[in-house]
Amino acid sequence: MTDEWYGWAGTILRVDLTKGTIKKVPLDKDLAYNYVGGRGFNSKILFDEVKPGTDPFGPDNLLIFSTGPCTGTSIPNNGRYTVSTLSWVTGGLGDANSGGYFGQAMKYAGYDAIVVKGVSKKPVYLFIEDDTVELRDASHLWGKDVWETTEILMRDHSNKGMSVAAIGQAGENVVAAAAIMNDYSRAAAKAGVGAIMGSKKLKAISAYGESGIRVYDPEEVYKSTIEYIELIAETDKWWFETFSKYGTPMFVDQYQHLGALPTYNWKEGSFEHADKLGITPLYEKYVKKKRGCGGCMYHCSPWFRIDEGPFKGWVGEGVEYEAMTGFGSKLGCDNLEVALVGGSLCDMYGLDYISAAEVMGWAWECYNEGILTKEDTDGLDLSWGNDSVIHEVLRRLANREGKLGELLALGSRKASERIGGKAKYFSMTIKGQQMGSMDPRVLKAWGFGYGVSTRGGDHLRTHLVCEYMFTPEEMEKYVGDARASDRFTITEAKADLVRWTENVRFLNDALETCKYINRGSPRSYVEFPYRWLTATTGKSYTYEGLQTIADRVLTIERAFNVVRGMGRKDDYLPDRYYDETLSTGTGKGQRVSRELYDKLLDRYYEIRGWDKEGKPKRSHLEKVGLKYVADELEKLGCLGKEAS
Amino acid sequence: MSEKEKLYKAIERAGLGDGLIGRSHGLILEALTTGDFCKSEIFDKVKGKNYLTAPQQVIRATDQLVEIGAVKAVGKRKTEYAEIGEEEEVYSITDRGRILLEDLRAKFSTFER
Numbered sequence: 002m003t004d005e006w007y008g009w010a011g012t013i014l015r016v017d018l019t020k021g022t023i024k025k026v027p028l029d030k031d032l033a034y035n036y037v038g039g040r041g042f043n044s045k046i047l048f049d050e051v052k053p054g055t056d057p058f059g060p061d062n063l064l065i066f067s068t069g070p071c072t073g074t075s076i077p078n079n080g081r082y083t084v085s086t087l088s089w090v091t092g093g094l095g096d097a098n099s100g101g102y103f104g105q106a107m108k109y110a111g112y113d114a115i116v117v118k119g120v121s122k123k124p125v126y127l128f129i130e131d132d133t134v135e136l137r138d139a140s141h142l143w144g145k146d147v148w149e150t151t152e153i154l155m156r157d158h159s160n161k162g163m164s165v166a167a168i169g170q171a172g173e174n175v176v177a178a179a180a181i182m183n184d185y186s187r188a189a190a191k192a193g194v195g196a197i198m199g200s201k202k203l204k205a206i207s208a209y210g211e212s213g214i215r216v217y218d219p220e221e222v223y224k225s226t227i228e229y230i231e232l233i234a235e236t237d238k239w240w241f242e243t244f245s246k247y248g249t250p251m252f253v254d255q256y257q258h259l260g261a262l263p264t265y266n267w268k269e270g271s272f273e274h275a276d277k278l279g280i281t282p283l284y285e286k287y288v289k290k291k292r293g294c295g296g297c298m299y300h301c302s303p304w305f306r307i308d309e310g311p312f313k314g315w316v317g318e319g320v321e322y323e324a325m326t327g328f329g330s331k332l333g334c335d336n337l338e339v340a341l342v343g344g345s346l347c348d349m350y351g352l353d354y355i356s357a358a359e360v361m362g363w364a365w366e367c368y369n370e371g372i373l374t375k376e377d378t379d380g381l382d383l384s385w386g387n388d389s390v391i392h393e394v395l396r397r398l399a400n401r402e403g404k405l406g407e408l409l410a411l412g413s414r415k416a417s418e419r420i421g422g423k424a425k426y427f428s429m430t431i432k433g434q435q436m437g438s439m440d441p442r443v444l445k446a447w448g449f450g451y452g453v454s455t456r457g458g459d460h461l462r463t464h465l466v467c468e469y470m471f472t473p474e475e476m477e478k479y480v481g482d483a484r485a486s487d488r489f490t491i492t493e494a495k496a497d498l499v500r501w502t503e504n505v506r507f508l509n510d511a512l513e514t515c516k517y518i519n520r521g522s523p524r525s526y527v528e529f530p531y532r533w534l535t536a537t538t539g540k541s542y543t544y545e546g547l548q549t550i551a552d553r554v555l556t557i558e559r560a561f562n563v564v565r566g567m568g569r570k571d572d573y574l575p576d577r578y579y580d581e582t583l584s585t586g587t588g589k590g591q592r593v594s595r596e597l598y599d600k601l602l603d604r605y606y607e608i609r610g611w612d613k614e615g616k617p618k619r620s621h622l623e624k625v626g627l628k629y630v631a632d633e634l635e636k637l638g639c640l641g642k643e644a645s
Numbered sequence: 646m647s648e649k650e651k652l653y654k655a656i657e658r659a660g661l662g663d664g665l666i667g668r669s670h671g672l673i674l675e676a677l678t679t680g681d682f683c684k685s686e687i688f689d690k691v692k693g694k695n696y697l698t699a700p701q702q703v704i705r706a707t708d709q710l711v712e713i714g715a716v717k718a719v720g721k722r723k724t725e726y727a728e729i730g731e732e733e734e735v736y737s738i739t740d741r742g743r744i745l746l747e748d749l750r751a752k753f754s755t756f757e758r
Contacts, residue, residue: 236659236709477667486702
């Protein structure tokens with residue numbers, strides 16, 4: 002770490018896999034101060050350096066790993082990092098965020114970001130240990146799963162303290178659902194980032210460092226941290242207690258109650274056997290202890306062991322709602338053990354639970370509708386509720402094995418385009434990205450947030466839990482309209498809510514704090530990020546100033562997509578949510594109105610400073626400090642119309 | 646200090662001034678004037694009113710009322726909401742809660758929107 006920086010380490014690693022070179026580049030002050038870190042760094046670098054027409058698998062695509070200025074400090078839940086790239090899944094911006102310890106290890110070694118370009122001729126891994134940074138041969142690791150790779154690297158370097166981010170078979174085989182896994186079970190999961198890493202023949206990055214992080218005002222860092230923990234413990238009591246106790250598996254019960262639990266590939270929002278998948282059986286029988294990521298105050302990650310039956314002896318960590326619904330209700334299955342083991346297999350193969358389960362949900366529905374047959378599935382029976390084939394399908398998916406493995410490896414949008422006809426209707430994607438698991442028909446703002454997300458269908462851009470957790474009084478004060486609290490009804494207030502949450506959630510991705518630290522308490526979103534950033538970096542930030550930075554980054558991400566031909570047409574939900582009304586659960590009778598959704602889009606574009614086609618206008622771009630982006634969009638004929 | 650003064654001091658101390666105690670809290674207090682209930686039962690009584698459409702909103706608003714001493718836990722009951730716990734607390738309105746309800750009724754012509 003250089004002496005002039007507080008919060009930031011001050012150095013970016015530039016790795017060229019084609020040339021086999023590594024450069025240590027001083028962190029640019031404009032990038033640091035005006036884009037903060039994490040996703041902010043990545044989106045700016047991607048727009049500037051990955052030009053339209055770039056092949057996602059070519060040497061000019063970048064794979065960027067970034068930490069934030071709070072990473073490695075004592076700010077709560079600071080153990081995250083973001084990976085970004087030009088996604089082959091969406092054809093536009095792709096990014097993924099992960100917890101664990103890898104971000105902290107990068108930072109302690111002295112690096113804010115690692116920018117990887119080029120394609121290696123042979124498998125390599127990047128070894129980082131403080132000042133020592135080297136590309137090393139990974140031939141012996143190729144073909145190994147994530148857990149084996151991690152163990153081998155730790156053993157070979159006699160360092161149990163290192164953090165390893167690696168791809169498994171899924172990344173090597175360039176599978177759309179491929180994630181980059183770190184610390185065994187933490188996933189940078191979205192956008193097929195693992196496939197891009199695999200295409201570059203980069204098997205892993207190992208990181209270890211012993212440098213500290215200098216913070217500008219240690220007393221204020223400490224004081225604001227204590228105040229924050231007290232705020233959550235005292236004013237967000239229910240959340241603090243239940244999430245600490247159960248972790249994300251509690252959402253199986255919660256979303257079942259809300260009618261938002263994806264069931265039978267999103268045909269329904271409640272599952273008749275949800276009680277077999279929820280926290281009662283999970284905690285009565287399987288969970289033995291909990292773990293947390295770096296700096297975590299919740300420890301939401303359950304560690305489980307199966308003591309009897311066909312999976313006797315199986316242990317795993319990081320049991321997630323997404324695996325329990327993904328390999329449960331989405332496929333019509335009620336076998337919790339199959340879901341638990343399925344989640345662990347994803348960790349080993351390096352698969353994103355969500356994308357893997359989503360493409361399987363698509364295949365299951367196609368099979369049950371007679372669109373796919375046993376000839377397409379290599380003889381496997383994909384009937385709803387048949388849990389006996391789930392693990393085998395995951396294995397074939399990760400290895401691109403057989404007809405079914407090849408098909409599913411494409412992701413559901415590309416696979417459905419190959420099959421054609423009604424298969425497209427069953428592909429539940431936005432911009433090609435498969436979605437997280439809360440039904441948009443009963444959480445209307447959250448659903449709208451899926452639609453306009455700059456990385457495609459995704460629950461985390463907004464992570465819009467405040468739609469059902471803020472009181473209407475809090476919604477009125479902080480978002481400006483109490484109507485946004487009505488989760489069933491679309492009003493223009495939903496567009497304002499989505500913009501607000503996109504901005505405050507961006508700050509999680511820039512500071513690299515976990516999104517679970519903000520939940521029901523509006524003050525936690527508003528009062529702390531600027532205090533933490535100011536105390537950590539010594540630069541003066543305000544809430545309003547951070548809103549402008551968020552507007553800047555959301556707009557540069559939009560511009561990245563717009564120059565690749567994306568626009569309004571790509572901001573809609575899958576047809577099922579408009580056409581099919583939920584027939585069970587507390588969401589019975591709910592669907593999304595196309596007409597009202599269109600009005601929401603108009604309102605959202607207006608408050609974002611984009612035209613009716615969703616293209617950023619020069620006036621807005623200049624207002625948020627992106628004149629050079631306006632010039633670039635104008636040159637490419639992609640600038641928004643001012644009068645629109 | 647009068648009970649009313651104590652109430653408003655508690656609201657300020659909890660950071661719930663500036664309109665953060667409003668119609669939702671009025672609806673919950675009104676429901677509790679008809680009996681003692683747990684949060685899921687309160688939600689069943691108020692859902693659809695004042696944009697309250699999720700149990701978590703009522704959980705949060707009730708916790709705020711507990712914090713300012715307007716309602717108190719008086720027992721426990723079995724619940725269907727596993728994420729709350731095996732048993733839910735049962736709440737009762739306090740004297741301070743009745744003062745608050747009176748003030749909220751004076752402020753709003755109706756708690757429903």
